[in-house]
Amino acid sequence: MGHAVLAFDGEDEGAPARRQAARERHLQVLAAWAGDGRLAFGTPLLAPDGRAMGSLMILGAPGEDALRAYLAEEPFNQEGVWQRVETFPFRIASLPYRPLPQPGAPIAPGRTHTVILARDGTDAEAPQRRLAVREQHMARVKPMAADGTLAIGGAILDAPGGRMLGSVAVIARDTDAGARDWMAEDPYVTGQVWQQVTLWGTRFAPLPWQPLPGAA
Numbered sequence: 001m002g003h004a005v006l007a008f009d010g011e012d013e014g015a016p017a018r019r020q021a022a023r024e025r026h027l028q029v030l031a032a033w034a035g036d037g038r039l040a041f042g043t044p045l046l047a048p049d050g051r052a053m054g055s056l057m058i059l060g061a062p063g064e065d066a067l068r069a070y071l072a073e074e075p076f077n078q079e080g081v082w083q084r085v086e087t088f089p090f091r092i093a094s095l096p097y098r099p100l101p102q103p104g105a106p107i108a109p110g111r112t113h114t115v116i117l118a119r120d121g122t123d124a125e126a127p128q129r130r131l132a133v134r135e136q137h138m139a140r141v142k143p144m145a146a147d148g149t150l151a152i153g154g155a156i157l158d159a160p161g162g163r164m165l166g167s168v169a170v171i172a173r174d175t176d177a178g179a180r181d182w183m184a185e186d187p188y189v190t191g192q193v194w195q196q197v198t199l200w201g202t203r204f205a206p207l208p209w210q211p212l213p214g215a216a
Helices: 015-035 064-073 126-146 176-184
Strands: 002-009 039-046 052-059 082-092 113-120 150-157 164-171 194-202
Touching (some): 052 164, 052 194, 113 176
Antiparallel strands (some): 002 052, 039 052, 150 164
16 A cells, blocks of 8 residues: 655746756656665656656555655655645555566657546545446456556555545556547446546656566
8 A cells, every 4th residue: 555646847937947957866766666666656747748747656665654755765856846746545456467668668759648537526425436336447447457558557545545535547548538538438437436537648767667566
């Protein structure tokens, strides 16, 4: 049971330069944390013009201490690249994911995937709606993890081991329209579980990622 970090760069003119100046140190930290499994996944959030505007980081190491340690080491957090940071307890769904790109793999020149942040409703019936279709949702995404459509997915929690409040999924769709088409058939959409959805483009950095939970 780890945490997810959703972070956004500043919107001022100096923001791209700050990111570029800290990028190599950022990648060094990610390589160290990915190599020993403390960081399960990390990826930039891309604006429509392809510019990096933030980051999604999912820690494999459990606990608040690991979260604080990561944020203390992360150059993007310490050097003013990230101007707004949201963290939340997160549980990676155990599915037969394909391996993430390893060092030496080419970096795509543009967007290849979409990050989906989906918040459940806040009404009293929201937990029951999720529970009612959860098995159908998991049955749908399991083969998609195996074929690479779903790179990673899991649940946003209100506390470690607590109630599910939403989801994060990273899928192999290179447009918002493609991502919305993928979502349209999901039981969490047809069952009105996901009530607020935000999309960002992304592409992956090759790092010494460890296998995700459930990966073959």
